[in-house]
Amino acid sequence: MTAAALLTGGLLAPALVTVVGVLAPAVVARNVWRLARTALLLTLPLAVSILLVNVLFFPGGQEVIFAVGPVRATVEGLRFAIETLLRLAAISGAISLFYLTTPPGELAVDLERRGVSPRLTFIVHAAVQTVPAMVERAAAITAAQRARGLDTEGSPWKRLRGLLPLAGPVLLGSIADVEERTMALEARGFTRPGRRTLLWHPADSGGQAAARWLMLAVVPALVVARAFGLLDWMG
């Protein structure tokens, strides 16, 4: 989706990619609202700055909508901003959709089934799974420090100072854990060479496989089409 959005230009194509490639699957997965929220949170600051900079400062803009002092909002700028935002929507939507619909466990198992090294999938998978554990550890350390009289509430400056004694224990504690984790993993045969047994793999329908191949085929097709100027009619 991301590649498709970048390869096509104009207004129509990225809008199509967003609707067909991102929104339609999201509707099927009943994830539209979470998707919209995630994509918005991900891109809002960027989107606002793209809109402002392009509308107000587009070089060579002729049709002026309004002007305040040296700043002139132009139609050309607005058009370019909308084009860029549609691409951004397609890209952030595709990425958010991937994260919302793919449990890390299933991704790891499937990658391993397809021959990716278990060590590599472990690193990715464990990293994703460790984030909630780190958050919990941080909460526990904050609670312990407050129980011993550390002031972490009040003015922003006080809160900021309250963060410092947290960083040490959270980071050092996690690093200290690593040694014992490594030993435990070794003791359970994780470093044994050769294939591991996999107990299950995610359901993979013919439709899903066809969709993956289609997406893969669309990208070179778009590259060719773009190179020969076949997409120019889209504006």
Place this chain on the structure above:
Amino acid sequence: MLALESVTYRYAGATRPSLRDVSVAFGDGEVVGVTGRSEAGKTTLCLVACGIAPRTVGGTLTGRVLLDGEDTAPLPMHALVGRVGMGFSRPATQLSGVAGTVYEEVAFGPMNLGLPRAEVIERTESAIAALRIEPLAARDPRRLSGGQQQLVSMAGLLALRPAHLVLDEPTAQLDPAGTRLVGAALGRLAERGASIAVTEQKTDLLAAIATRIVVVDEARVVLEGPAADVLADPALEGFGVAAPAPIRLERAAAAADLPAGAIARLREAAAK
């Protein structure tokens, strides 16, 4: 038989060895309790016995570690897995970190061994049954209490079916019921011919499960023998280990000059 022969081991960067000239053997079908005060060298003894020191943690080792008579020095770590199992005291760090359910967590070791799928399932289910954690099987292992996690990591070890098992304080976070379950599972494993070494401060548990006891102090083995003899040894308390409750009770009764019949009755009551 898992045996250490005059082993001296020093951690990388340490000035003094953490084990000095230690010779100890864990025989097949035996549950050997390793006890002693904190920092005495119990955990180090475990790490050396199961091969993690010096393979994973570095340091220097002299002497020999023998696995069924074979010197383990040239063997890589993964060749020892399945022969020697090692359990650590902090359950949270023993979770694989990639299993979404307790079932997958227990299956992690057998999966790593590349066993046939049916055998992985059979081992996983029998290990889960042995520690009666069936109700937890579908839960996320990271969301369990420390004691529950300890049972889960123990099940993960049992599923590896090692011929030798080295456990560092396997019941540290367990309630009395969980402690009994682990004790019973170890007993069954020993009956099938496994050799088991358990470090433990709870001498009451050792009195119940250990056939032999090794006391470590200041990096040396200072006391060794049949469990009943070592636990009743007056020197035990000098090494920072409290005698089991029945023995302390008997000593207190003797010190208070109770009549002989009263002591016998106390002993009977304490044994119940």
